[in-house]
Amino acid sequence: MDTSLSSLPLALRRRLLPALATFTSVIGGAIAYLVVTAPVYQVKARLMLDNKKVSVSELGRNLSQVPANTPGGANPIATQAELVGSERVLERALDEIAILGSSQEGLTIDTLREDLKVKIVPATNILELSYQGQNPELATTVLNAIANAMVSESAEGIRSEAKAVREFLEKEVPLRRLEVAAAEAALNKFKQTSGLVSPEEQTQLLVRSLATLEDQERAVSIQLQDAKTRSQELQTITSLNNTQNAYIAGRIGQDQELQALRAQLVNLDRELAKMRSRLTDQNPAVISLVQERYELLTLYNQKLSRLLPTNQPTNQIIPPGDVASDQLSQDFTSRFILAETERSVLEQKLYLVQTERIKLQNRLGQIPVLGQPFATLVRRQDEAIASLKLLQNKLEEARIAEAQLVNNIQIIERAKLPSSPKEPNPKVVLVIATAAGIALAVGMVLLLEVMDNTLNDASEAEALLKLPRLGVLPKIPAQALSLKQPNRFLADMRLIEPYRLLLTTMELRAQKRLQLIVVSSAVSGEGKSVVASHLAAVSARFSRRTLIIDGDWRHPMQHYFFGLPPQPKVTDVIDSNQTWLEAVQPTAITNLSILTCSELPSGSATFLQSQVMKSILAAAADHYDLVIVDTPPVSSFADAHSLSRYSDGLVIVTRPNFTQKNILLQTVSELKDSSTPILGFVVNGISDRTQQYYSDSFDSYQPQSQFRQTHGNEASNNNCALISRGVDHGDS
Known part of the structure; x- marks a missing residue:
C-alpha cells in the first residue's frame, strides 16, 4: 500500500462506505451518551494568598505577608489549600449559609469535603476552589460561603498575632531607653580625649585611593612592558641604539642633496669594483677613481655635519649605508623614536605612582590604632538608638494592626451561577467524537488498503513498477x-x-x-x-x-x-x-x-x-x-x-x-x-x-x-x- 499523504484522498474515495459507517457509529454513540447522562453543575471561585501590603502598619504588613517557600519547609499556598477543607472553615461556611436562609438539607462537613476540590494554580499564589452538585443555586451559595470563611479565618489569625506582639513591646521599650543614654555618654568622653571624629570615612577614602593607585601601577607596568617590547623589536630591525641616532638617520635619509651624493657614491663604488676586477690598485685609472671617491665622501661628510647636533662627535658620523633613505626605513625609524619616548614617559610615571602608593599605605596603617575603640563606641550607640526606635515603631504598628482588619487572603473571583452543566458537555463530547470518528475512519481505510493487494489506480502502478x-x-x-x-x-x-x-x-x-x-x-x-x-x-x-x-x-x-x-x-x-x-x-x-x-495442448505450444x-x-x-x-x-x-x-x-x-x-x-x-x-x-x-x-x-x-x-x-x-x-x- 502506498502510505504517502497524497494517496490518502484516493483511498478515502475508494473506501467511502466503510469510512462513513465507522464515523457514523462513533457519532451515534456520543449522542446516546449525551441523552442518558444526568447533568452535573460545577461552580468555581479563586482566592489569592496576597503579597500586597494592605495594612497601614509595617507589622500588619509583615503579619499578612506570605512566607517564602524554602526547600524542605512548609509551602504557604499548600497550607492554605489544606486549610480550606478544615473543619473550622467548613463550620464557619455552614453558619453563613444558615444566616443567608438557604436550605442546608443534606449539607454536612463530610459532604462538603467530598464535593469540594482545591487546586493550586501552577507558579502562582492562587487557589482555585470548585464545587459541584445537581442544584446550581445551592452550589454557588456554598462555594461563596467557603471563600468568605477563608477570608474571616485569615483576619482573626493576624489580629491575635498583633495582640501578642503589642504586649511584649510595652515591656521592652523602657529598658532600651536606659541603654541609649549610657552609650551616648561613653562616646562623648572618647571624642574629647582622642580628637578622632570619623575614622570610618577616612579609612574608606584611603582604601579607595590606594586601590586606585594599585590599579594605575598595574596598568602602567603593563604599558611599560609593551613599550619595551616594541622598542627592542624596532631596535633589532633598525640597528639603532638611541633616539638621537634614529632622529639623525631619519633627517639624513630625507635630505635630497645627501640622497644625490649617496647615489654618486654607489655608482663610483660599482665602477671601482669593475676596474679592480681588471686592473691593479696601482693603475692610474683605479687611483683616480679612489681619489674621486675620497673627495665625494669628504663632501658628503661636510654636508652631513650641518645636519648633526652640535654635541655630536665627528667620529660618530653615520655612514651613508646606515641612513634611512627609503620610506620603509623612515617609517620604522619614526616608530622607534615614538616607542623610546613612550618607554621613558612610562618609567617616570611608574616611579611617581609607586612613591604615592607607599605614602598612602603608611597613612592607612595609623588609622586602626585610634579608629577601633572609636568604632566600638559609635556602634554601641547606634545599636541602642536603632533598637529603641524599632521597638517604638513596632509598638505603634502592633496597636494599629490589632485595631485594623487585616488579612492575606483575597477573593479575586466569586462563584457565579452556571449557565450550562459541566457533565456532559455536548460541544466537547461531539468534538472528541468527531475527532475519534475521523481517526477511526481513516484507520479503517488504511487497514482495508493494507489488506487489499490489488492495484488501485495508474499512479500507484507507476510508483510500484518504476516503468x-x-x-x-x-x-x-x-x-x-x-x-x-x-x-x-x-x-x-x-x-x-x-x-x-x-x-x-x-x-x-x-x-x-x-x-x-x-x-x-x-x-x-x-x-x-x-x-x-x-x-x-x-x-x-x-x-x-x-x-x-x-x-x-x-x-x-x-x-x-x-x-x-x-x-x-x-x-x-x-x-x-x-x-x-x-x-x-x-x-x-x-x-x-x-x-x-x-x-x-500445453505440449504443442513451443x-x-x-x-x-x-x-x-x-x-x-x-x-x-x-x-x-x-x-x-x-x-x-x-x-x-x-x-x-x-x-x-x-x-x-x-x-x-x-x-x-x-x-x-x-x-x-x-x-x-x-x-x-x-x-x-x-x-x-x-x-x-x-x-x-x-x-x-x-x-x-x-x-x-x-x-x-x-x-x-x-x-x-x-x-x-x-x-x-x-x-x-x-x-x-
Whole structure:
C-alpha cells in the first residue's frame, strides 16, 4: 500500500462506505451518551494568598505577608489549600449559609469535603476552589460561603498575632531607653580625649585611593612592558641604539642633496669594483677613481655635519649605508623614536605612582590604632538608638494592626451561577467524537488498503513498477467489444482517442516508428487481448497497414473480436502447410489483417519460440507498418519473454481493482532480469469518474448529430454477448 499523504484522498474515495459507517457509529454513540447522562453543575471561585501590603502598619504588613517557600519547609499556598477543607472553615461556611436562609438539607462537613476540590494554580499564589452538585443555586451559595470563611479565618489569625506582639513591646521599650543614654555618654568622653571624629570615612577614602593607585601601577607596568617590547623589536630591525641616532638617520635619509651624493657614491663604488676586477690598485685609472671617491665622501661628510647636533662627535658620523633613505626605513625609524619616548614617559610615571602608593599605605596603617575603640563606641550607640526606635515603631504598628482588619487572603473571583452543566458537555463530547470518528475512519481505510493487494489506480502502478505509463484506457462497452461492426468502436471518439494517444506515446518514448510490439499481462483477465485488438483497429483507422497476430494459444480471442473463423491459423504456417501471407485474413476494418490461432495442448505450444516464428515476425514487420502480437500471460508462460526479443518492446496491460500487486511486481522483476525490452505499462478499464472526464471532454468536440448516433443505440447482438462472456471469464 502506498502510505504517502497524497494517496490518502484516493483511498478515502475508494473506501467511502466503510469510512462513513465507522464515523457514523462513533457519532451515534456520543449522542446516546449525551441523552442518558444526568447533568452535573460545577461552580468555581479563586482566592489569592496576597503579597500586597494592605495594612497601614509595617507589622500588619509583615503579619499578612506570605512566607517564602524554602526547600524542605512548609509551602504557604499548600497550607492554605489544606486549610480550606478544615473543619473550622467548613463550620464557619455552614453558619453563613444558615444566616443567608438557604436550605442546608443534606449539607454536612463530610459532604462538603467530598464535593469540594482545591487546586493550586501552577507558579502562582492562587487557589482555585470548585464545587459541584445537581442544584446550581445551592452550589454557588456554598462555594461563596467557603471563600468568605477563608477570608474571616485569615483576619482573626493576624489580629491575635498583633495582640501578642503589642504586649511584649510595652515591656521592652523602657529598658532600651536606659541603654541609649549610657552609650551616648561613653562616646562623648572618647571624642574629647582622642580628637578622632570619623575614622570610618577616612579609612574608606584611603582604601579607595590606594586601590586606585594599585590599579594605575598595574596598568602602567603593563604599558611599560609593551613599550619595551616594541622598542627592542624596532631596535633589532633598525640597528639603532638611541633616539638621537634614529632622529639623525631619519633627517639624513630625507635630505635630497645627501640622497644625490649617496647615489654618486654607489655608482663610483660599482665602477671601482669593475676596474679592480681588471686592473691593479696601482693603475692610474683605479687611483683616480679612489681619489674621486675620497673627495665625494669628504663632501658628503661636510654636508652631513650641518645636519648633526652640535654635541655630536665627528667620529660618530653615520655612514651613508646606515641612513634611512627609503620610506620603509623612515617609517620604522619614526616608530622607534615614538616607542623610546613612550618607554621613558612610562618609567617616570611608574616611579611617581609607586612613591604615592607607599605614602598612602603608611597613612592607612595609623588609622586602626585610634579608629577601633572609636568604632566600638559609635556602634554601641547606634545599636541602642536603632533598637529603641524599632521597638517604638513596632509598638505603634502592633496597636494599629490589632485595631485594623487585616488579612492575606483575597477573593479575586466569586462563584457565579452556571449557565450550562459541566457533565456532559455536548460541544466537547461531539468534538472528541468527531475527532475519534475521523481517526477511526481513516484507520479503517488504511487497514482495508493494507489488506487489499490489488492495484488501485495508474499512479500507484507507476510508483510500484518504476516503468513509463504509456496510457490509461477506458472500459469498452459490450456493444463496442466486437470489431465485426467496427463503427461501434471507431465512431466513438471517447474510445479511440485514448488508444491513439497510447500509440503516439509509445513511439515518442521509443523515439522511432514502431514496427513490431508484443502485448501481454501478468495474469489472465486484465484485458490484454481487448487492448491488442482495439489498438490494432485504431492504428488501421489512421491509415497504417496493421497486422495482429494471436499468439495466445491457451485462450485465443482475436478471431471472436473480428467475427472470423480460427482457420487458417499460425500453426499451419509453422507446419509448412501454407505461407504466412496465405494464412493472413482481412477484417472489416480497412488496412487491418489478422493471423489467428486456435487453442492447443500445453505440449504443442513451443511453436512461438521456433525459428520459423522468428522469420514470420521479421517478414510481417517488413510487409506491414505495424505488427501487434497477443501473447499468453507473462507470469504463467515464457512466450512473451521470447517474442519480445524479436520486437521493439513489450507492453504490459494492468487492470485496476483486479491486478495483484505482488504478482505484477514479480513479473516485471523477472522481465528485467531476463533483459526483456519493456516499452511500459497500460492501465485498462479506468474508473467511472475518469471515464466521465473522457466523455465530457470528447462530447464537447463532437458534432451534435454524431453525439446522438454514438449514444442512441446501446443494444448488442448475440456475437457481442458471446465476446463479453469470453472477456469476463478470460482476458478482459
